[in-house]
Amino acid sequence: MNKNIDQRRLSLFELINQNNGEIKVEAMATAIGWTARSINRYFSKWLGITLKTYIDIIKFSNALKQLKSGTFYPELDYADQSHFIKTVKKFSGSKPTVLVWNKNDRFIQLTFMDLS
Known part of the structure; x- marks a missing residue:
């Protein structure tokens, strides 16, 4: 098995x-x-989601910071x-105003956790 990662894949995620x-x-x-x-085939096969969904997740994460x-x-x-x-509601289950009103702020805090 080749343990080298295809440079195109790395470049894709970096972009x-x-x-x-x-x-x-x-x-x-x-x-x-x-x-x-x-x-698109790569995303569907290896991640089980479409590229558009992945991009929407990235945008959603940045929207939470916003x-x-x-x-x-x-x-x-x-x-x-x-x-x-609609995108915020799709991924969080709540409207943006509800997330901000969340008194304990737990949901939005997740976006600032360093998981590395």
């Missing part, structure tokens, strides 16, 4: 994280020399505030 999930699939494919279809600072309007690449609210 996604450096851009806070605000990069299009076509731009990633061009940058790392992989087709958009291959990237909410922690009291910003309710999306600063990231959301089409509008409605999409921002």
Whole structure:
């Protein structure tokens, strides 16, 4: 078994994280020399989720940091505030205002934990 990690995969995750999930699939494919279809197949096969879902999770994580600072309007690449609210609700089960009102702040604190 080859223990070396494909450099394209490392580059893919670096691109996604450096851009806070605000990069299009076509731009990633061009940058790392992989087709958009291959990237999507990789995510589905190895992570069990689509690339779009993964990017939405990254954006959601960054949105929580935004909410922690009291910003309710999306600063990231959301089409509008409605999409921002839907994404936050999809992953947290609550609207952004409810998360901020959370008195013990536990949910938002999870985004600031260093798990390394």
